[in-house]
Amino acid sequence: MLKISKLTVTVDGKTILNGLDLEVGPGEVHAIMGPNGSGKSTLANVIAGREGYQVTGGSVSFLGQDLLSLAPEKRAREGVFLAFQYPVEIPGVANVYLLKEAVNATRQHRGEEKLDAMDFLKLVREKLKLLQMKEEFLYRSVNEGFSGGEKKRNEIFQMAMLEPRLAVLDETDSGLDIDALKVVAGGVNALRSPDRSVILVTHYQRLLDYIVPDRVHVLAGGRIVRSGDKRLALELEAQGYGWVESDPSAVSAA
């Protein structure tokens, strides 16, 4: 599904990712953990195609294509979805309008007909139910005046609508209370299938109780310094990140 090789990224001349390797197979869920500022969001944003990040080396291939050569909207239409760590408020653009445009852009890209109003509404209602959201939410402006938790839930709702092949969730769990966390996890789990993959960027092990990962990686010093199965997350939870922060090079050498 996704193959990242020796990825090096700089921001304003500062190297953030430094030779990062990561491979995510179809149907797999990978968790990426790491201290604040270690470059988790940078990785997520580079996958989505955000401006301001200079890729100075390495490659990213998605379903066999060179992902870095595609414009952000093309990546989205090909099936890449980023749930933002800080979802953007867009006053005056109703959620339903954004969803309709987004869903139809992707359908057109695949050579499918636009959804008619009836089918669209049916799809929307189904996904609203999945995320336990009220219909009135559709007519509110995108994220405007939403609580932190509502914003995160909205990201997952959009993901459910767009049914991506690869979902990158950037700290979707932060700021969620336990009920909201369960709902969000339910939304992600509903999407899991043999041909869909998920990258969970998270700071806490808590989310992984609800979305059980196949692999857990630790990002530090610009690369993956340790990988393991779900038990690694528990270990990190117990130890904290002190050990990578104090001497990342020692860890990567280990």
Place this chain on the structure above:
Amino acid sequence: MSQGAANVAAYVAAQREQAPALPAFGTPSLDASRAQALESLCQLGLPSQRDEDWKYTSTRAITRAAFTPAVAGAPCPGEFVSQTTIDGLDAWRLVFADGFWQPELSLLDDLPKGVQISGLGQSLGSEPQRIAALLGSALGQTPHGFIAMNSAFIGDGALIEIAPDTRVDKPIELLFISGCSGEGFLSLPRNLVVMGAGSQATVIERHVSLADERLLSNSVSELILADNASLNYQGVQQVAPRGFHVGGMFARLGRSARLQATTVTMSGALVRNDALVNLDDEGGFASLDGLYLAFGRSHVDNHTHITHNAPHCVSREHYKGVLGDRGHAVFHGRIVVQPGAQKTDSVQNNQNLLLSADAEIDTKPQLEIYADDVKCAHGATVGQLDETAVFYLMSRGIDRQAARRMLTQAFAADVLNRIELPALRSYLEAQAVQRLSPEQVRESES
């Protein structure tokens, strides 16, 4: 003759020639006020950038060749009127060709009791003294030469009179069509809306061009609101790319009267709107909203002037502009709080979205406060589209152009959402969408 007067000689001559044929000529008070306005025109001349209130707006494109004041009788194609109407708008309608009322194109059947709507010229003919006495009463001091010119030519336009405690349940649409006489003509409509105590009405004043030609419309509307009267006044300018429009709205509000005015400027080579409101008695409320789009080489100037003459009045201003290409806009918001107008509550807000590097905005608040217990806030912003929001939409599969367009529409929508008439609101939304086509929101360079 003063310096300014040079550019008005043709208009002065035309007025002298036309005056005897103007409605109610020979009514002493009206003859006198027209003559006085002509005198002001001579003295003031047409404004130039040397005038503080026209500092950012050059009138040279208007003054470089004089326009010919139109006379009654130009044909107005009925099919144009039907093409131009607003879908689903159930309204009483007055149509004007170059400023002259066209009864046969108007819809005034079954006007309810207490509602008088007619051409001003006709009413001046039948009740010269009474109407002449009302004219000019909301105007105050003549702010500039264009207004003086309009007053010198007072002849036709719309007259709306609502009796006390009468609620008009349908909107009244005034549709002004410029260009019926051909290229190079000037229309000078004068409108008068008299709202009796406790009355309620909605009026739409729309200016459109028949063709894309060098045309000028110079329109003045006086709104007189007695105590507790409530008026929604929706101004719309859809002027052709080569057309010019100078419009004035002058309102006087009595005790606890409410004026909610919206001015939407879609297009035009040069559009200047003066909105002057006097809050004359306690409890008055005036809100002025505006949306202006300036693309191509369009120049749009909104000049508002609200005077709080009495305590406990509220004024609100919310103007937004979208500028692209080499569009230029001006917002000048003047608020005067007179001595004794305590507990004044006034908020002014102007926000601008610049879509190209060549677009330009001059925004200027001007607060003159002579009372001490008041709340006056003002703010202005000039910005580009939020790139984070553009990326957010792109990350959902929406291309850059479409994302820019969505955000631009969203920016503009907030003013249109305040329009209470659903048919007018959807019409303006559709017009704005058309104006904000992908080509208009494209980046100037990248």
